[in-house]
Amino acid sequence: MSEEELKGFSEKIGDIKQKVYSFPECGCLIGAEVCSFCTPGRRDPSLICLVSSPKDVFAIEETRAYKGLYHVVGALLSPLEGRTPDQLKIEKLKTRCAALSPREIIIALDSTLEGDATSLYLREQLESLGFITTRLAFGLPMGSSLDFVDFGTLEKALTGRQRF
Numbered sequence: 683m684s685e686e687e688l689k690g691f692s693e694k695i696g697d698i699k700q701k702v703y704s705f706p707e708c709g710c711l712i713g714a715e716v717c718s719f720c721t722p723g724r725r726d727p728s729l730i731c732l733v734s735s736p737k738d739v740f741a742i743e744e745t746r747a748y749k750g751l752y753h754v755v756g757a758l759l760s761p762l763e764g765r766t767p768d769q770l771k772i773e774k775l776k777t778r779c780a781a782l783s784p785r786e787i788i789i790a791l792d793s794t795l796e797g798d799a800t801s802l803y804l805r806e807q808l809e810s811l812g813f814i815t816t817r818l819a820f821g822l823p824m825g826s827s828l829d830f831v832d833f834g835t836l837e838k839a840l841t842g843r844q845r846f
């Protein structure tokens with residue numbers, strides 16, 4: 683990089699904090715007045731996808747398979763690290779769901795101990811209000827052969843099998 687390019691690059695990095703922020707309603711990272719992922723009219727408001735971090739929104743968008751809204755829950759429960767349900771901003775989520783009355787809430791959290799505990803907690807909270815929740819399927823990675831897949835993934839794929 684030339685000195686000029688390097689200067690421009692460092693200025694842009696320095697601007698990130700001012701220009702990119704988390705949208706108050708959904709928690710998505712944006713650089714404009716409204717969240718482009720949750721713009722009314724462009725997305726299906728009857729679906730809400732719950733993710734733990736704004737970066738997961740970009741990963742799901744890459745698939746081009748989802749057209750609903752997002753909601754960033756912010757953290758995964760971890761009693762050992764002191765992350766308890768009050769850090770999930772559950773009331774904000776419940777208020778948003780009550781306003782949108784989605785037909786389905788997709789829980790798309792990490793497939794880890796913390797992710798599973800958080801998913802169960804969110805399901806309990808949302809189903810007690812009458813919402814239908816689903817979660818991402820577990821299965822074989824694309825292009826993998828069975829003998830290279832770990833035992834846990836293979837077990838999940840077997841128990842979660844679907845009719846052809």
Ligand SMILES: [Zn+2]
Binds near residue numbers: 709717718719720
């Ligand atoms: Zn949004």
